[in-house]
Amino acid sequence: AQSVTQPDIHITVSEGASLELRCNYSYGATPYLFWYVQSPGQGLQLLLKYFSGDTLVQGIKGFEAEFKRSQSSFNLRKPSVHWSDAAEYFCAVVLTGGGNKLTFGTGTQLKVEL
Amino acid sequence: DTAVSQTPKYLVTQMGNDKSIKCEQNLGHDTMYWYKQDSKKFLKIMFSYNNKELIINETVPNRFSPKSPDKAHLNLHINSLELGDSAVYFCASSQWGYSRLDTQYFGPGTRLTVL
Numbered sequence: 001a002q003s004v005t006q007p008d009i010h011i012t013v014s015e016g017a018s019l020e021l022r023c024n025y026s027y028g029a030t031p032y033l034f035w036y037v038q039s040p041g042q043g044l045q046l047l048l049k050y051f052s053g054d055t056l057v058q059g060i061k062g063f064e065a066e067f068k069r070s071q072s073s074f075n076l077r078k079p080s081v082h083w084s085d086a087a088e089y090f091c092a093v094v095l096t097g098g099g100n101k102l103t104f105g106t107g108t109q110l111k112v113e114l
Numbered sequence: 115d116t117a118v119s120q121t122p123k124y125l126v127t128q129m130g131n132d133k134s135i136k137c138e139q140n141l142g143h144d145t146m147y148w149y150k151q152d153s154k155k156f157l158k159i160m161f162s163y164n165n166k167e168l169i170i171n172e173t174v175p176n177r178f179s180p181k182s183p184d185k186a187h188l189n190l191h192i193n194s195l196e197l198g199d200s201a202v203y204f205c206a207s208s209q210w211g212y213s214r215l216d217t218q219y220f221g222p223g224t225r226l227t228v229l
Contacts, residue, residue, distance in 0.1 A: 032215070038155075043118075043204060044220040051215055088155060100145070100208065100216050101170060104157040 002027045004074075004091045006105035013081050014113045021076040021108050023065075023091030031093045033074045034102070035065055038088040047089075050074060061085070086112045117141050118221035120205050126227045127195055135190045135224045137205030145169075145211025146188035147218060148180060151202040163188050164211040195228045202226070 005024045013019050025031050035047040048059025055067040065076045074091060091105040118139045127133050139146060147170070148160040162170035163182040177193045192199060205221040 034217075036220070043222040044157075044206075046217060046219065049217060090157065094216070100162070100211055100213070100218070101159050102147075102149075102157075102206075102218055103159075107155050 002031075002093060003103060004033075004093050004105040006089075006091055006108050008108045009106070010109045010111065012111040012113060015083050016080050019076075019078045019081045019085070019110070021089050021091075021110070023074045023076065023105060024072050025074060025091075025093055026072065027093060030069075031074075033065075033067065034092045034094070035059065035063070035074075035076050036090045036092060036104075037061075038090065038107075040087065044090065047076070081110075081112055083112045083114055086110055118205055118207055118219055120203075120221040120224050122224060123222065124225050124227075126229065128229055129195055129197060131195050132191070132193045133195060133226070134192070135203055135205075135226070137188045137190070137221060139186055139205075139207040139219075139221075141207055141209075141219065143207040143209050143219075144185055145208045145216070146182065146185070147206040147208070148188065148190050149204040149206060149220075151204060151223070153201070157204070161188075161190075162211060169211060192226075195226075197228050200226055200228045 033050045036044040048057045050067045088107045092102045121136045145164045147162045151157045161180045166182045179191045182188045202223045204223045206218040208216040208218045
C-alpha cells in the first residue's frame with residue numbers, strides 16, 4: 001500500500017541546533033510529497049511540497065526538504081531551530097484515483113530546549 | 115482574511131446527541147475535505163466534495179453526513195454521537211481535487227468531545 005512512515009515519534013533539540021525529521025515513502029511512481037506543521041491547538045500549515053524537478057525544496061520558516069528516490073525519503077531539515085518551531089510535524093503523500101487523498105504519517109513531535 | 119474557517123472551535127456534547135460542524139473557504143477552491151484526527155494525532159480523510167459533488171467517501175459510519183450547499187461550504191453533520199467520535203475534525207480545501215498537483219489548505223480544526 002502507498003504510505004509514508006515517520007520513524008521518530010519524538011525529537012528533542014536545543015535551540016540553535018540543526019534539525020532533521022525523517023520521512024520514508026512507499027509508492028510505485030514518483031510521489032507527490034508534503035510536509036505540514038501543527039502548532040499546539042492549531043490547524044495544519046503547509047511547510048513545503050515536492051512534485052517534480054529540483055530535489056531540494058525550500059519552504060516557509062527556513063525549512064527545506066530533500067527528495068531522495070534511492071532512499072525513498074523526503075527528510076525535513078532546518079539549520080538552526082527556534083523555540084517557536086516546537087510543534088507536531090506531518091509528512092504526507094497524495095494518492096489519486098477517485099479524488100485526492102492526503103495520506104499522513106503518524107507525525108513527529110518536536111520539542112525545543114532553551 | 116481567514117482562508118478556511120470552521121465553527122465551532124470547541125464542541126462538547128452528550129452521547130446520543132446530533133451536532134454539526136461548519137466549514138467555509140474563501141479561496142475560490144472547487145474541492146473541500148473533512149479529516150479526522152484521533153487522540154494519537156493520526157489524521158485520516160473522511161470525505162471530499164468537488165463542486166458540491168461527493169468524490170471521496172471513506173469507510174465512515176453513516177451517522178456522519180457531509181452537506182455542501184455550495185462549493186465554498188462543506189458542513190459535517192453527526193447523528194447519535196458516540197464516545198469514539200471524540201476527535202479533532204479538520205476541514206480543508208484545494209483548487210481542483212483531481213490533480214496530484216493540488217495542494218490542500220487546512221482550517222484550524224474543531225475539537226469535539228463526547229461525554
